[in-house]
Amino acid sequence: MKPITIEHMDLKQIADSGQSFRWKESGDNRYTIEAFGKSLTAEQRGQQFSFSCGEAEFQEVWSNYFDLGRDYGAVKERIDPADEYLCSAAAYGSGIRVLRQDLWEVMVCFLISQNNNISRIKNSIGGLCQVYGKNQSFPRPDDLAGGSAQDFERLGLGYRGKYLAALAEQMSGGGFEELSWTLLAADDEGARAELMTLYGVGRKVADCICLFGLHRDDMFPADTHINQIIAAHYGGDFPYKRYAGSLGVIQQYLFYYHLKK
DNA sequence: AGCCAGGAAGTCC
DNA sequence: GGACTTCATGGC
Numbered sequence: 001m002k003p004i005t006i007e008h009m010d011l012k013q014i015a016d017s018g019q020s021f022r023w024k025e026s027g028d029n030r031y032t033i034e035a036f037g038k039s040l041t042a043e044q045r046g047q048q049f050s051f052s053c054g055e056a057e058f059q060e061v062w063s064n065y066f067d068l069g070r071d072y073g074a075v076k077e078r079i080d081p082a083d084e085y086l087c088s089a090a091a092y093g094s095g096i097r098v099l100r101q102d103l104w105e106v107m108v109c110f111l112i113s114q115n116n117n118i119s120r121i122k123n124s125i126g127g128l129c130q131v132y133g134k135n136q137s138f139p140r141p142d143d144l145a146g147g148s149a150q151d152f153e154r155l156g157l158g159y160r161g162k163y164l165a166a167l168a169e170q171m172s173g174g175g176f177e178e179l180s181w182t183l184l185a186a187d188d189e190g191a192r193a194e195l196m197t198l199y200g201v202g203r204k205v206a207d208c209i210c211l212f213g214l215h216r217d218d219m220f221p222a223d224t225h226i227n228q229i230i231a232a233h234y235g236g237d238f239p240y241k242r243y244a245g246s247l248g249v250i251q252q253y254l255f256y257y258h259l260k261k
Numbered sequence: 262a263g264c265c266a267g268g269a270a271g272t273c274c
Numbered sequence: 275g276g277a278c279t280t281c282a283t284g285g286c
Contacts, residue, residue, distance in 0.1 A: 018267060114269065115267090116283090117265075117286090118266085118285095120266080120285070159283090200268090200269065200270085202268060204268060205268070208267070
């Protein structure tokens, strides 16, 4: 398709923001992305983007994936001008978007993410795709059900291997589809509670799954970075209510700023 | 070299 | 319900 203009979007920032672990840099400001069974090469020059797919596929898959339906300018305008830290964070990561990713992939990736670092998470996910994915795609529940806890441990997951083995076992054979229906019907707190019943899923991972996989815009996953920010800059209490409707985006600005700066 | 990582489970009280 | 410990291992 012909190049298009998109505001408030920066591929490198998104790639480095720790929400997706499978983007591959294939050149300067150029990435190859796989999602929902499709593959896309995206290239950016300023606000001009070229995508390798056709118009129809872009509208059907990628426009949603990049969250193009959200007005990020409006989110930024709501930021309290007196909040210097958040203003700096939003300016620094002004091209971040909260990707609308596949639920199952998000569940697996963030199960592995706990007490882990981003580059190591990427390696583990890459290994899972290589060993269990058809054609190196992201493995579905039934694909992973063939692996044991020890298999996953040896792939570099460490102690998280047993969590993934339990998840794959529980989600194979239609278990994931069943859970999906439950989650889609639940409100935010119900979805969080349901996810927290899974072995190895606590509040933070559940909130990441809700935000990145279920697109619950008001989830605000509190990891080690966010906790440090709130302790150091907000006296232990962030003004959540002020940003109702966009807490997930705000959280990403804060996270990315603390991660990269 | 040693601390840290997009934390959670287990085990106390 | 909270504090404390343990869990694998690569990154930097």
